[in-house]
Every structure is written in structure tokens, then in C-alpha cells.
Amino acid sequence: MKGSIVQRQFARVARATVAKTVKPIPSYVHGVSSTPLIHDTVGDRLLQAVEEVPDKELVYFRHQKIRKTYEQFYYDVRKLARGFLRMGLVPGDRIGMWGPNYYEWICTQYAAALAGMIQVNVNPAYQAEELKYALNKVGVRALVTPRNFRKSNYYGTLEKLIPGLDSSPLGEGMVRSKELPHLEHLIMICEPTSLPGAWNYSDVFESGTNDEERQLEKIEARNGPDTPVNIQYTSGTTGYPKAATLTNHNIVNNAYLTGLATNYHIGEHRLCIPNPLYHCFGCVMGTLNAVVHKQSIVFPDAWFNPGPTLDAVEEEKCTALYGTPTMFVDVFKHGIEGRDLSSLRSGYIAGSPCPVALCERMVNELGLVDLAVLYGSTELSPIVTVSRLSDPPLHRIRNVGYVSAHTELCVVDKEDGIVPRGVKGELLARGYMLMSGYFNDEEKTKKEITSTRWYHTGDTAIMNEDGAISIVGRTKDMIIRGGENIYPTEIEQFMFRLPYMADAQVIGVPDERFGEAVCAWVMLKNGFDNVTPEQIKNDCREKMAHYKVPAYICIKKQEDFPVTATGKIRKVEMREIARKELGLENIKGSFD
Structure with missing residues (x-):
């Protein structure tokens, strides 16, 4: 009896010791899948869709009144590719x-x-200096652009960078400029007229011959999944945008797998995409996702x-609606009363953190019962997490989903050691x-990429016990305004060049519509006391692009800037001061 008591006590101690030594579950997860990656190019997937559903509508641009089936689109694309080759452009x-x-x-x-070239997405809001940098950084040889749009005068901006453009031969787009040494061809979307120093898009479209067709066929046979196909700019921590280079393999598989996770391979889908095409959200999750899964798109x-x-949505009976949180805020503000939105059942929301209350309205009032929250970045082509549609809608929107x-x-x-689940760290x-x-x-x-190919997202996250990911902040000094990533350094470096600027420090402050707004604390040089926030x-x-322009300018003296003992600006403290001074204490931002 005594021995059995001792044995039981020993067993309890042993169990307690084992319990104490059990390691917590690490914040690591691998998206194991029985679905193989596909070894195709963008052109391969388009051709497969054309062969299977040639007469199905691929795209409708409502504002241009242009509808195209898969076969019609493929015909247009091949004509334009031949036109590019006719101009002397080559793969790469x-x-x-x-x-x-x-x-x-x-x-x-x-x-x-199709022609083995690399499309460079240039932000439509870029001004002259931003455009110059974007084109020169990657050596853009040909530029396609409309004459103007809304407040943007694209041709006028190019005149600043290409002296004598307006006095060049009409409809001839061979350009030379010291400011843009790599640019050789300017192609303007300006039918039916032509502009000095620019090829007309329609002329390039019609210029290819049988020789270029044979050349195109040879190029298509050599194109491979690992060749670069797209360059997208991301804001830079050092003040200059970085040119993320994506391959066919990157974006084809990302569109394919994200579409599978959200059932785009099942049934008929009409995707309403108000997102800009120059973002991955529009051109990968939008056009490429549709092509890979043979669905239809409405712009x-x-x-x-x-x-x-x-x-x-009403006219075309769209089944899915895309958007950033800011876009959906604006949709509700515009008003949905009296609208027949009964065709909607799914959608994607991404680009910045989504308030739960907003997602609930999307499910309950827009009928997006298959709403998926996505998370990623341009460098990741872009998606790495997605909601599970098997979860109830209102449970699904509590985080950014699970690993793709x-x-x-x-x-x-901070030392790149993996933390236990439930603990904050960088994703x-x-x-x-x-x-x-x-x-x-x-x-x-x-x-940004470790020797073992891990990419630092710069986002602070928590991996929950079941593997779900919650984004709770940022480790990088970045502002997310309505889905646009903005690095303060980029704005600060520009503001330092203003003749009256002694110092400029940029932070993000909460904003009901955009999630965050840009706020600049500035110190003026002596003798410039008459400079106003509006002038700045x-x-x-x-x-600079409109979304980078500070919404708030706070003119300060040197002693107003909070600093550490070593003289480093304390931006966290600046944010709290700014919230109080600007009356934003009750406004919830992206991470509040």
C-alpha cells in the first residue's frame, strides 16, 4: 500500500515535469495541398480559356461600352503583340x-x-518626377498612356520631360530625351486624332504583319513560367519606390489557387472590379483570376x-464585388436603398485592415455571404492568406484568413526567432x-528577403491556435491610406527640397474613410513665417501623387518635436499628440 502511494506520487511529479517541458505550438504553418502548382505562362492560360469557352464574354468596360468574348479578346491581344514587335520591341x-x-x-x-515582354504598372496619379523615376528605374522602352484623364494631363506631363514633344511630327512616336534616356516609343490612346511625337494606339494595333505573327509564334514557344512578366512599384522605406518583379509562375499560380479557395472554378461568376488595374488586386486577382477560371469581368x-x-452590379447581374475597405465605405455612403443587388453572393476585400462592423454590413446588407478577406503584398503576387468559405460569414471576417x-x-x-502562437511578431x-x-x-x-527566402512583410501579426492570421499593426514605418501604401520617408525627402523647409516629419493619423491619413509636422526656415499649410x-x-499629399500640415517649432535621449524623433508620441491637437481622439483608424 505504501509502495503504491509512493508510485502514484512519483507518477504525478513525472506528469507535471513533462507538462512543464512541453513546448508551445510555434507560429509556423505550411499550406499543404494536394493540388499541384501549374507550370503555365499567362499566355498559356489565356489560350486554354479561348479553346474551351471562345464565345463566353470575358470583359465588359461599361464606361467605354466595350464587350469582348474570350476569342475576340485573344484576337485583339495578338494584334497588339504583333504591333509591339513591328516597332522593334523584343522579349525582355x-x-x-x-x-x-x-x-x-x-x-x-x-x-x-504573349510577346515575352514585361509590363510595368505605373500609378496613374504620378506626377513628372515620380514618372521619370518609374520609367528610368527599370528602363521602360515603350510607354502606353491616354492623353488625359480627370485632373491628370498625361501628355502635358510628358512634354515637361521630353523637350520639343509638341513640335514633333504628328503621329510619330519615336522619342528622345535626356530625362528619359531609355524611352524610345510613346503610344497614346487618343482616338480618333493623333498627337505630335506619339504613335496612335490604333495605328500600332493595326501595324503587325504575317512576319510579326511568325515571330510571335517563335517567342511563345520559348516563353517559360519563370520569365518575368510584370513589374509593380511599391513605396520605399528609403524614399524611392521599389520595382517588384513578378514572374509568370508567381502570378498565374496565385490567381489560380486563390480562385480555387473561393470557388471561382465552380459555376458562373461575373466579377465587378472597381479596383485600379495598376495594383495586383486588379490585374492578378481581377483579370488573371477570371481568365484562369474562365469567368467574366465587369469594369x-x-x-x-x-x-x-x-x-x-444591377445592370450586369454581377455575382462578386471587389474592393478595399474605403471603397465599401463609399458604396454605403452613396446609398444602396432601392437597388436590386440580389445577384451578389461573393466578393474580395483587401488592401488594408477591414473593420469588423464594415464586413458585417457587407454580409448582411450587400448579401456577400461568400465574402473572402484576403491578405498579402505586391512582393507576394499578392495573396498569402484567404478566408475559409466553410466558416460562417460573420466568423470568417474576424481575421484575414488562413495560409494559402x-x-x-x-x-x-526582432531576432527572427519564431514566437509561440498567440504572441505578436512580424509576419x-x-x-x-x-x-x-x-x-x-x-x-x-x-x-527584405532572408538568405532562406523568407520575405519580411513589415506587418505585425498574431497566429491564432487554429492557424488563423490577425494583422494587428506594422513594424515598418508605413501609412496605409485607402489601400495605398505610403512610406513617410518618400514624402519627407520631397518636402526637404522645398526652399522654406527646415524639417519635415510625416506620420499617419486615423481617418474614418481611408483608415489612415497623412499628417506632416514641419518646421520652417527663418524668414519664412508667412508660409501657410495650404501653400505647402x-x-x-x-x-507628387495626390494620395501622398498631407491632409494635415502642423507647423511646429524645434522644441515641439518629441525626441529620444539620442535625438531621434519619437513618431509614436507624435501620433498621439497629433490625434489630440487635430480632434481625432474618437476616430478609429486601421488598427484601432
């Missing part, structure tokens, strides 16, 4: 696309892919506009979707 050349959502945008996207307007977006197929995720501390990702690197920038590539904003508008 970079073709810039600078403009809003036009039919010509996606024609350029697929024509470049309601050249730029996001809630009225036409709702009109398009064939993807690895982990959460690490890292690796897998097939990781970019090949930043174009011609090995130093920045090595800074106007000077910024002339040189």
Missing part, C-alpha cells in the same frame, strides 16, 4: 502602362505577356466611383509566389 523589353482602367490596359497586359468605370459600381496553398507563414520576434512568408526580387536592386532585395499642400500637389 519593359512596356510601361500609365493610365486608369481602360480596355487598352488589359490588352497591353496580355500582349506584353464599371475608369476609376472607382460608387454610383457606376452599383449600376454595373503551397505557402509558408511564420511570426517572428514572414515564403513560397512559389515570392517575387524574383526588386529590379536591378540586389541590396534592397537582400534587405499646393507645392506638394504639383510634384
Whole structure:
């Protein structure tokens, strides 16, 4: 009896010791999948869709009144690809696309892919200096752009960079400029007229011959999944955007696997896409996702506009609606009363953190019962997490979902050690979707991607016990305004060049519509006391994209800036002061 008591006590101690030594579950997950990756190019997948559903409608650009079936689109794309070859462009050349959502945008996207060229997505809001940097960084040889759109005068901006453009021969786009040494061809979307110093898009479209067709066929036979097909700019921590280079393999598989996870391979889907095409959200999750899964797309307007977006859903009986949180906020603000939105059942929301209350309205009022929250970044092609549609809708929107197929995720501390689940840290990702690197920038590539190919997202995350990912903040000094990533350094470096600026520090402050807004604390040089916040904003508008222009300018003295003992600016403290001074204490931002 005594021995059995001793044995039982020993057993209890042993169990307690084992319990104490059991390691917590690490914040690591691998998206194991029985679905193999596909070894195709963008052109391969388009051709497969044409062969299977030639007469199915692929795209409708509502504002241009252009409808195209898969076969019609493929015909147009091949014609444009032949036109590019006729101009002397060759595989590997970079073709810039600078403009809003036009039919010509996606024609350029697929024509470049067929011809083995690399499309460079240029933000339509870029001003002259930003455009110059974007084109020169990657050596853009041909640029496709409309003459103007809304407040943007694209041709006028190019006149600043190409002296004598307006006095060049009409309809001839061979350009030479010291400011843009790589640019040789300017292609303007300006039918029916032509402009000095620019090829007319329609003329390029019609220029290819049988010789170029034979050349195109040879190029298509050599194109491979690992060849670069797209370059997208991301804001830079050092003040200059970085050129993320994506391969066919990256984006084809990302579109394919994300579509599978959200049932785009089942049934008929009509995707309403108000998102800009120059983002991965529009051109990968939008056009390529549709092509890979042989579905249809509706573009309601050249730029996001809630009225036409709702009109398009009603008129075209769209089943899915895409958007960032800001877009959906604007849709509800515009009003959905009296609208027949009964065709809607699914949608994607991504680009910045989504407030749960907003997602609940999307499910309950828009009927998006199959709503999927997506998370990723341009460098990741872009998606690495997606909601599980098997979860109830209101449970599904509580986080950004689970790891995507064939993807690895982990959460690490400051020394890159993996933390236990439930503990905050930086989210890292690796897998097939990781970019090949930043174009011609090995130093920045090595800074963001470890030697073992883990990409630092810069986002603070928690991996829950079941593997779900919650984004709770950022480790990088970045502002997310309505889905646009903005690095303060980029704005600060511009503001330092203003003749009256002694110091400029940029932070993000909460905003009901955009999630975050740009706020600049500035110190003026002696003798410039008459400079006003509005003047500073106007000077910024002339040189930078509108979304980077500070919404708030706070003119300060040197002693107003909170600093550490070593003299480093304390931006966390600046944010709290700014919230109080600007009356934003009750406004919830992206991570509140």
C-alpha cells in the first residue's frame, strides 16, 4: 500500500515535469495541398480559356461600352503583340502602362505577356518626377498612356520631360530625351486624332504583319513560367519606390489557387472590379483570376466611383464585388436603398485592415455571404492568406484568413526567432509566389528577403491556435491610406527640397474613410513665417501623387518635436499628440 502511494506520487511529479517541458505550438504553418502548382505562362492560360469557352464574354468596360468574348479578346491581344514587335520591341523589353482602367490596359497586359515582354504598372496619379523615376528605374522602352484623364494631363506631363514633344511630327512616336534616356516609343490612346511625337494606339494595333505573327509564334514557344512578366512599384522605406518583379509562375499560380479557395472554378461568376488595374488586386486577382477560371469581368468605370459600381452590379447581374475597405465605405455612403443587388453572393476585400462592423454590413446588407478577406503584398503576387468559405460569414471576417496553398507563414520576434502562437511578431512568408526580387536592386532585395527566402512583410501579426492570421499593426514605418501604401520617408525627402523647409516629419493619423491619413509636422526656415499649410499642400500637389499629399500640415517649432535621449524623433508620441491637437481622439483608424 505504501509502495503504491509512493508510485502514484512519483507518477504525478513525472506528469507535471513533462507538462512543464512541453513546448508551445510555434507560429509556423505550411499550406499543404494536394493540388499541384501549374507550370503555365499567362499566355498559356489565356489560350486554354479561348479553346474551351471562345464565345463566353470575358470583359465588359461599361464606361467605354466595350464587350469582348474570350476569342475576340485573344484576337485583339495578338494584334497588339504583333504591333509591339513591328516597332522593334523584343522579349525582355519593359512596356510601361500609365493610365486608369481602360480596355487598352488589359490588352497591353496580355500582349506584353504573349510577346515575352514585361509590363510595368505605373500609378496613374504620378506626377513628372515620380514618372521619370518609374520609367528610368527599370528602363521602360515603350510607354502606353491616354492623353488625359480627370485632373491628370498625361501628355502635358510628358512634354515637361521630353523637350520639343509638341513640335514633333504628328503621329510619330519615336522619342528622345535626356530625362528619359531609355524611352524610345510613346503610344497614346487618343482616338480618333493623333498627337505630335506619339504613335496612335490604333495605328500600332493595326501595324503587325504575317512576319510579326511568325515571330510571335517563335517567342511563345520559348516563353517559360519563370520569365518575368510584370513589374509593380511599391513605396520605399528609403524614399524611392521599389520595382517588384513578378514572374509568370508567381502570378498565374496565385490567381489560380486563390480562385480555387473561393470557388471561382465552380459555376458562373461575373466579377465587378472597381479596383485600379495598376495594383495586383486588379490585374492578378481581377483579370488573371477570371481568365484562369474562365469567368467574366465587369469594369464599371475608369476609376472607382460608387454610383457606376452599383449600376454595373444591377445592370450586369454581377455575382462578386471587389474592393478595399474605403471603397465599401463609399458604396454605403452613396446609398444602396432601392437597388436590386440580389445577384451578389461573393466578393474580395483587401488592401488594408477591414473593420469588423464594415464586413458585417457587407454580409448582411450587400448579401456577400461568400465574402473572402484576403491578405498579402505586391512582393507576394499578392495573396498569402484567404478566408475559409466553410466558416460562417460573420466568423470568417474576424481575421484575414488562413495560409494559402503551397505557402509558408511564420511570426517572428526582432531576432527572427519564431514566437509561440498567440504572441505578436512580424509576419514572414515564403513560397512559389515570392517575387524574383526588386529590379536591378540586389541590396534592397537582400534587405527584405532572408538568405532562406523568407520575405519580411513589415506587418505585425498574431497566429491564432487554429492557424488563423490577425494583422494587428506594422513594424515598418508605413501609412496605409485607402489601400495605398505610403512610406513617410518618400514624402519627407520631397518636402526637404522645398526652399522654406527646415524639417519635415510625416506620420499617419486615423481617418474614418481611408483608415489612415497623412499628417506632416514641419518646421520652417527663418524668414519664412508667412508660409501657410495650404501653400505647402499646393507645392506638394504639383510634384507628387495626390494620395501622398498631407491632409494635415502642423507647423511646429524645434522644441515641439518629441525626441529620444539620442535625438531621434519619437513618431509614436507624435501620433498621439497629433490625434489630440487635430480632434481625432474618437476616430478609429486601421488598427484601432
